[in-house]
Amino acid sequence: MFKSFLIIALISIIVIQSLSFVLDVPILFSFTMSNSMEPTIGTGDFFIVVPKFFISDIRVGDIILFYNPKYDFPVCHRVVGLTDEGYITRGDNSPFTDQQAGIPPIREEHIIGKVLTFQGKPILTPKLGLLILRIQLMIKGYTLPLALGLAVLGAVSLVTGKEYKLKKRKRVFKLKVRYVFIGCLAFLVFFTALLMVSKSQTVEFKYLATDLPTHGYIIMLGGRSEWSIIVNNTSLIPFYIYVTPLTDGLTTENESLGLVMPGAGEEFKLQIRAKNKIGWYTEKAGVYLYIAILPEDLVKKLADIHPYAPILMTTFAICLPFTLVYFIIEERDRVVRIKLGREKWLKELERQLKEALL
Structure with missing residues (x-):
């Protein structure tokens, strides 16, 4: 009985992992392909990932799964520091941080989730990842x-x-x-x-409000600057992408909802209005992805009510x-x-x- 249960569980995990490969979103499970986290996590060790949507906060010492912002592939490393620019990460098997190796600090939008642990140790199935691969x-x-x-x-x-x-x-x-x-x-x-919640994220733009002419991240007091957000669809199914300001200093220039086919991308432009006091400020925008099965006008109306409303309606339409x-x-x-x-x-x-x- 136990053997049969183990086989069914293994097949279920393989199916879920195959779906995550097709849809380009890590789903609950992952495994390492290097020795960078040894002896904590060995090569091929299988572990559980808690999506960032369900995480209240990330602290120094947590093991996180994130997209490498320099090369855009998933990495599983430990948080060893926190700065204004983002998290400092390092593999347990390395004396150097990822940032010393040229990787920018890890921001919230790069994080996929946190490795599930018990009493500080990750819950692992040794070498199961090699079989799944x-x-x-x-x-x-x-x-x-x-x-x-x-x-x-x-x-x-x-x-x-x-x-x-x-x-x-x-x-x-x-x-x-x-x-x-x-x-x-x-x-x-x-x-x-x-799937839709895990692909949604919050992006930030930090700027310096000053009396100097506007250039790059420097914006003249009370002035305006354009901020472009490019969202790519790397999955095998079409998505609606909805971008909305989350802070008062942002407004949208073009349509906030767009249909993006597999392998394509969409650029969204926002206007930043600088504060009237010298200092550093952060503006935030929400990026939400919805499986494209509902009419675009309906998705736009629902998203304007609440960004998660199209997720509920899309899920209902798929399950109906x-x-x-x-x-x-x-x-x-x-x-x-x-x-x-x-x-x-x-x-x-x-x-x-x-x-x-x-």
């Missing part, structure tokens, strides 16, 4: 076809009642269709909302068809028997697991 490489390019194939097979099985039997069966799981649908729907709601299917199916209380056997794919999975853990 191997399997992702094995199915690279086939993630979406495999997912669609499994979905179609499951739908046909539920509607027709036909059972697909595996040879040499040893394990039988019995689940009601009702519980399968409720579980899948809950996961879909959580995943959809988390599945909910209708659930009520259409008459045999909601029918028991689905899932039979697992030692087939070739299972043997190969066990072999990969043994190789990764050795």
Whole structure:
């Protein structure tokens, strides 16, 4: 029983990680590919990431996952200092900070989340990341076809009642269709909302208000300056991008909502009006991303009411068809028997697991 549970949990993690690869957003789990955090986190160690949306604050000593602002790839390092420009980070296996190596201080918009710890130590599964990486490489390019194939097979099985039997069966799981649908729907709601929330962020612009002519981050007292925010869509699905001022010194110049296709980007321009007193000031703008399935006008109206309103409506729109299917199916209380056997794919999975853990 424990072995079967472990296999199902492992497959679930692989599916989630594959989705995160397709959508270009880290989802709850990650693993290291270097020894920079040894001995705390070893190469290939698998750990849990708490998204920054759920973090109240980040302190010195916390281990965070962030995008390297210089090369734009995820890094897992420890916070060792805090400055006005951002966080100072360093790998436990290095005597030098990332900033001494030329990486700018890590700002809030670069942070993905914080590594989950217990009594100061990260919760790890040693070397599991190596197995996940191997399997992702094995199915690279086939993630979406495999997912669609499994979905179609499951739908046909539920509607027709036909059972697909595996040879040499040893394990039988019995689940009601009702519980399968409720579980899948809950996961879909959580995943959809988390995807949009995790991609949203707050960006900052620091400037010096002075009596000198406006140039770069220097703005004349009471004067105006333009601030451009470029947002790229690196995922494989289209997004609406909504930019709104969060401080009184900002106003939008162009449309605050734009549809950005995969691989494309959108530039949003804001006007900064400097204070009338000499000093350093910070202006903030919110950048929110919504999966593009609703009409653009509706998304704009909802976003103007509250930036998270389109997230709720989009999640509802995605889950509505599945909910209708659930009520259409008459045999909601029918028991689905899932039979697992030692087939070739299972043997190969066990072999990969043994190789990764050795």
